[in-house]
Amino acid sequence: MTDTAYLEGLLAPVPDEIDAVDLPIRGALPPELTGRYFRNGPNPLPGQDPGHWFAGPGMVHGVRLRDGRAEWYRNRWVRTASLAGKPFVSERGVDRTAVPANTSVVRHDDKILALVESGFPYELTPELGTVGPVDFGGRLTTAFTAHPKLDPATGDLHVFGYGALPPYLTYHRLTAAGELLDTRVIDVPGPTMMHDFAITEHHAIWLDLPVVFDAHLLGRGMPYQWNDGYGARLGVMPLGGGPVRWIDIDPCYVFHVGNAYEDSAGNVVLDAVRYTPGSFLAEWSGIGGATAGSEAAHAGGGRTGGASRAAGGVVASDAATGASLYRWTIDPVAGTAAEQQLDDRSVEFPTINDALVGRPSRYRYTVGDTEIVKYDTGSGAVTAVDVAGRPGEAEFVAARDGAAEDEGWLLSIVSTPGGSELRCLDARDLTEVGAVLLPRRVPAGFHGCWLPD
Numbered sequence: 001m002t003d004t005a006y007l008e009g010l011l012a013p014v015p016d017e018i019d020a021v022d023l024p025i026r027g028a029l030p031p032e033l034t035g036r037y038f039r040n041g042p043n044p045l046p047g048q049d050p051g052h053w054f055a056g057p058g059m060v061h062g063v064r065l066r067d068g069r070a071e072w073y074r075n076r077w078v079r080t081a082s083l084a085g086k087p088f089v090s091e092r093g094v095d096r097t098a099v100p101a102n103t104s105v106v107r108h109d110d111k112i113l114a115l116v117e118s119g120f121p122y123e124l125t126p127e128l129g130t131v132g133p134v135d136f137g138g139r140l141t142t143a144f145t146a147h148p149k150l151d152p153a154t155g156d157l158h159v160f161g162y163g164a165l166p167p168y169l170t171y172h173r174l175t176a177a178g179e180l181l182d183t184r185v186i187d188v189p190g191p192t193m194m195h196d197f198a199i200t201e202h203h204a205i206w207l208d209l210p211v212v213f214d215a216h217l218l219g220r221g222m223p224y225q226w227n228d229g230y231g232a233r234l235g236v237m238p239l240g241g242g243p244v245r246w247i248d249i250d251p252c253y254v255f256h257v258g259n260a261y262e263d264s265a266g267n268v269v270l271d272a273v274r275y276t277p278g279s280f281l282a283e284w285s286g287i288g289g290a291t292a293g294s295e296a297a298h299a300g301g302g303r304t305g306g307a308s309r310a311a312g313g314v315v316a317s318d319a320a321t322g323a324s325l326y327r328w329t330i331d332p333v334a335g336t337a338a339e340q341q342l343d344d345r346s347v348e349f350p351t352i353n354d355a356l357v358g359r360p361s362r363y364r365y366t367v368g369d370t371e372i373v374k375y376d377t378g379s380g381a382v383t384a385v386d387v388a389g390r391p392g393e394a395e396f397v398a399a400r401d402g403a404a405e406d407e408g409w410l411l412s413i414v415s416t417p418g419g420s421e422l423r424c425l426d427a428r429d430l431t432e433v434g435a436v437l438l439p440r441r442v443p444a445g446f447h448g449c450w451l452p453d
Contacts, residue, residue: 006042006053006287010390010415010444013043013056017077020439023063023070027434029424030409031068032400035452036126037411037422038062038105039392040114041445043077050100051221052288057083058102058114061413061442062128063422066453070422070436078102078114078122079130088118094163096120096143097133103146104447108157109178112451115146117162117195126451136180142170146447147196147257152355158199158239164191164213164223171204171237186237186244193224198260198270199239199358205260205270205330206235206244209253211280214290221288226253226281236268236332247330247337253280258325258350261360267329271364271377273348274326274341283323322346325366325375343382347373349393349447353405363406365427367391372412374430385430387423389414390444396427397450409433411450413442 005011042056050056058078064071077083078101086098099119106113113121113134121144123131135141143161150157155176162169168191173182186206191213198205210230217223232251235244258271275283285291325342347366364375372394374383394410402408410425422436 003288004049006056007044007049010417010441011053013046013443014059014075014440015046017075018440019072019074021072023073023439024437025068025070025434026421026437027424027432029065029068029070029434029436033397033409033411033424033450034066035450036062036064037395037448037450038112038124038128039413039442039445039448040078040101040103040105041443042100042102043443043445045077045083050288051219054102054287055100055221056102057100058116059445060105060114060124060128061445063436063438065436073436073438074128075440075442076128076130078124080122081133096135096141102446105449106148106150107449107451108148108150108174109176111178115144115148117146118143120144136174136178139180139183140172142167142172144172145195145197148174149197149199149357150354151199152357152359153201158204160186160194160197160204162192162194164215168192169194169206173239184241186235190230192230195255196257196272198257198272200260200262200268201358202239202262203260203268203332204237204239205257205268206237207254207257207272208233208235208246210251211253217290220290225290226277226284228277234270234328234330234337236330245332245335247332247335249328249337249339251277253277255323256348256350258364258366259352259357259361261358263329263360266333267331270328270330271342271350272326272328273323273350273366275323279322323348325350325364327377342375342377343373345371345373345382345384351394351396353396353398353408355398356405361405363427365394365396365410367394367412372410372425372430374406374427383430385425387412387414389416389421391423392442392445393447394425395448395450397452404428411448413438413445413448415442415444417441 043059044056081097096119101114101122120133157174159172167185169186193211212227237244253275392413394412398408420442
């Protein structure tokens with residue numbers, strides 16, 4: 001893999017913004033799918049090399065569906081201060097508006113927000129115009145995760161921000177009306193890269209893992225690197241307030257959580273895609289991250305000290321295992337966490353029926369290199385379908401009158417060198433229902449969302 005693999009092949013950016021109307025459809029789209037599908041991801045400007053896949057400016061691709069038709073496709077860069085050339089760090093400090101806004105899209109309090117974990121959200125219009133940065137009336141002064149969690153019972157949006165300077169981790173809660181409340185600093189020993197977290201009905205679950213900021217890598221795209229000395233642990237924090245209970249686990253990394261919930265015994269069950277040290281380093285080096293021993297990290301604050309692990313020491317041993325779906329069963333009282341591998345195939349981007357975020361849920365949907373995979377955690381059954389292309393995150397859309405947890409559809413942009421399609425699959429058996437033939441290839445990107453009318 002070359003040093004610029006994130007600019008090549010299915011990751012290669014597109015050079016411009018286009019519009020297309022009355023898109024062709026294969027099969028039939030459910031008329032109930034009336035709304036917009038938006039998918040965010042990095043898309044550097046022509047001739048630009050951001051130094052890491054995660055650092056490119058955000059571009060949102062949108063498809064408008066109505067009554068079984070695909071009315072339009074359009075793609076737009078998110079017009080952030082960073083896209084306009086403003087630096088993230090200057091003599092005046094950190095500018096949280098100078099971010100790429102390239103990771104995900106959510107809607108809360110009727111605002112459509114493009115997110116990245118290094119700074120403020122950017123509000124978008126339903127037609128993908130950029131309104132501007134959002135700081136919730138000046139209350140937000142930290143970064144804002146790209147993976148907030150919406151509590152389906154209360155409508156609260158649970159959020160956190162991490163950074164290279166103290167406080168390294170801060171929790172926030174947004175009400176259903178969009179008011180930012182309940183800001184709390186969470187004590188962690190160093191500037192860890194915390195991409196995701198989880199909630200249950202009563203707790204937030206933190207992932208304090210050994211990928212840590214390294215000032216020696218500033219200017220290199222993403223100044224984070226594996227650090228053996230930092231350790232790995234999970235934290236269970238009462239949402240209503242109270243201390244975090246930390247539990248040590250085997251070294252690993254997690255980009256994305258599937259779900260978490262509390263079982264009948266009072267344990268917290270967490271499902272997520274787990275990277276071994278070697279598989280993380282193999283992935284990180286392939287998208288521009290530093291891993292070589294000559295660039296060993298020296299990030300301060302580790303629990304036991306020590307420099308970052310060099311790529312050559314571990315990649316050969318476990319890189320081939322990839323990233324797979326795991327479960328941790330956490331006993332917050334005893335301070336233990338039992339670890340279980342749910343499957344050995346390499347997958348990413350786990351999704352669920354969002355009506356069950358933080359509650360017991362049976363199904364998980366993930367994607368592999370050419371597969372969309374469904375896990376039935378009740379029976380242990382695994383269903384996979386080869387989509388003959390690179391699938392993006394499979395977004396679950398519940399049927400309006402569906403009684404079963406998996407009654408609905410999966411939406412995923414599937415890309416090949418020849419182009420891209422927005423596929424619609426029946427979430428029960430992964431059969432294709434219909435597909436929108438898009439007017440251009442959509443680069444393999446990050447996270448999508450369905451915004452019903």
